[in-house]
Amino acid sequence: MTTIETAPQAASPSGDDVPVLEARHVTKHFTVHSSPFRRGPRRVVHAADDVSLALYAGRIMALVGESGSGKSTFARLLAQLHPVTSGEILYRGTPVRVKGGASFRAHVSKVQLILQDPFGSFNPVATIARTLTRAVRIHHPKADGPAQRRIIDDLLAQVSLRPARQFTEKYPHELSGGQLQRISIARALAADPDVFLADEPVSSLDVSIRLGVLNLLRRLVEERGVALLYVTHDIASARYFAEDTSVMYAGQLVEAGPSETVTQKAAHPYTQLLIASAPDPSRPDEARPRDIGQPPSLIDPPSGCRFHPRCPFAMERCRTDAPPAFALEDGQWAKCWLYADDAEAAERRAENAVAYGLGAVRPAGRRIPTGPDAPTDPRKSTDARTSPDAPETTDTKGDQQ
Numbered sequence: 214m215t216t217i218e219t220a221p222q223a224a225s226p227s228g229d230d231v232p233v234l235e236a237r238h239v240t241k242h243f244t245v246h247s248s249p250f251r252r253g254p255r256r257v258v259h260a261a262d263d264v265s266l267a268l269y270a271g272r273i274m275a276l277v278g279e280s281g282s283g284k285s286t287f288a289r290l291l292a293q294l295h296p297v298t299s300g301e302i303l304y305r306g307t308p309v310r311v312k313g314g315a316s317f318r319a320h321v322s323k324v325q326l327i328l329q330d331p332f333g334s335f336n337p338v339a340t341i342a343r344t345l346t347r348a349v350r351i352h353h354p355k356a357d358g359p360a361q362r363r364i365i366d367d368l369l370a371q372v373s374l375r376p377a378r379q380f381t382e383k384y385p386h387e388l389s390g391g392q393l394q395r396i397s398i399a400r401a402l403a404a405d406p407d408v409f410l411a412d413e414p415v416s417s418l419d420v421s422i423r424l425g426v427l428n429l430l431r432r433l434v435e436e437r438g439v440a441l442l443y444v445t446h447d448i449a450s451a452r453y454f455a456e457d458t459s460v461m462y463a464g465q466l467v468e469a470g471p472s473e474t475v476t477q478k479a480a481h482p483y484t485q486l487l488i489a490s491a492p493d494p495s496r497p498d499e500a501r502p503r504d505i506g507q508p509p510s511l512i513d514p515p516s517g518c519r520f521h522p523r524c525p526f527a528m529e530r531c532r533t534d535a536p537p538a539f540a541l542e543d544g545q546w547a548k549c550w551l552y553a554d555d556a557e558a559a560e561r562r563a564e565n566a567v568a569y570g571l572g573a574v575r576p577a578g579r580r581i582p583t584g585p586d587a588p589t590d591p592r593k594s595t596d597a598r599t600s601p602d603a604p605e606t607t608d609t610k611g612d613q614q
């Protein structure tokens with residue numbers, strides 16, 4: 214039987230680690246026209262708002278959320294395929310804002326995007342050898358013909374496609390989705406990257422081959438020490454595959470922490486809803502919620518907590534005030550007023566514990582400061598001070614349609 218290689222117990226990143234890639238308070242607003250003829254008033258899509266996330270060498274971070282929550286936009290911001298509206302992307306502690314040309318090539322060779330549909334990312338009329346040779350020429354300009362072939366053989370061996378000749382002379386349509394996804398990973402490896410941004414890397418694949426591709430990615434993370442962002446709808450796979458999990462809702466991160474804790478002791482009602490609605494063979498089907506509601510429009514997102522129109526535990530403040538992050542146990546945090554230290558929040562936490570069968574009622578969390586100078590990895594914050602919420606960002610410069 215195929216089994217997924219279980220992620221080691223998540224240890225919180227040590228305070229001294231410099232992330233390989235980090236987003237600090239990153240916001241992306243797209244300006245769109247209300248008519249296809251570019252007439253009428255322009256509107257702003259709040260695809261990512263004040264998102265901070267750090268990727269570490271040799272670790273996997275899952276980014277989980279419903280369709281349209283902004284996961285791919287965020288991955289593309291990290292890859293610098295979109296300019297940020299505000300905030301910063303840092304590579305090994307140094308801010309990067311590429312404008313094309315050499316700086317863009319340098320960034321994309323270190324930060325490689327792996328897409329959901331491998332067929333769409335290959336030239337259908339080029340053999341695999343031709344596609345890989347092109348990648349090898351870019352990243353190994355001094356290699357001659359025989360050296361290029363050796364590099365290609367080695368890349369294919371790293372993704373367990375042997376013998377190489379069985380694949381190099383084929384066209385993309387002659388290969389299975391799993392084989393082609395392996396070849397797209399081999400192509401990414403040609404650049405000797407430090408970071409993989411894998412956007413739903415297995416969702417388009419047959420269920421029977423998903424585990425093989427995930428196990429391959431895990432092996433590469435462990436052997437080569439790359440950092441991996443695993444973008445997925447599937448919160449259950451995050452538990453087994455990723456050390457850490459961040460949950461995105463309507464363009465904002467709402468909860469994060471070690472995957473085991475986030476999936477087994479979800480704190481945010483949205484994460485709890487995702488888990489309750491995920492297929493689980495050990496749970497009777499009638500226990501799954503039937504109507505889980507719809508995500509909001511990102512053109513006019515709800516005020517306060519963006520989840521409040523769907524949240525059974527919403528309080529008055531949730532409709533008006535965006536919740537700050539509250540640090541909980543085990544390095545977990547959640548942006549939710551349930552973890553405030555007052556009587557009304559305690560009462561709602563008790564209701565939440567009963568509704569989700571959590572057993573003991575959680576204690577209040579420690580409010581983490583927000584704003585531009587706030588720590589970008591709340592798990593590293595040991596500062597228990599409170600501070601006012603960050604002002605809302607309205608800057609839309611750098612928009613891309």
Ligand SMILES: Nc1ncnc2c1ncn2[C@@H]1O[C@H](COP(=O)(O)OP(=O)(O)OP(=O)(O)O)[C@@H](O)[C@H]1O
Pocket residue numbers: 243244245258259260278279280281282283284285286287446511613614
């Ligand atoms: N280039 C763009 N111009 C305008 N709006 C965009 C653009 N790219 C994405 N969006 C919008 O940003 C929001 C987030 O989209 P995104 O694709 O990042 O979500 P997602 O979480 O990856 O969804 P899915 O799970 O379906 O892939 C959506 O409302 C989308 O329509």
Ligand code: SF4
Pocket residue numbers: 481482483518519520521524525526527528531536548549550551
């Ligand atoms: S802040 Fe309020 S509305 Fe938002 S998830 Fe928490 S309880 Fe629900």
Ligand SMILES: [Mg+2]
Pocket residue numbers: 284285286412
């Ligand atoms: Mg997407």
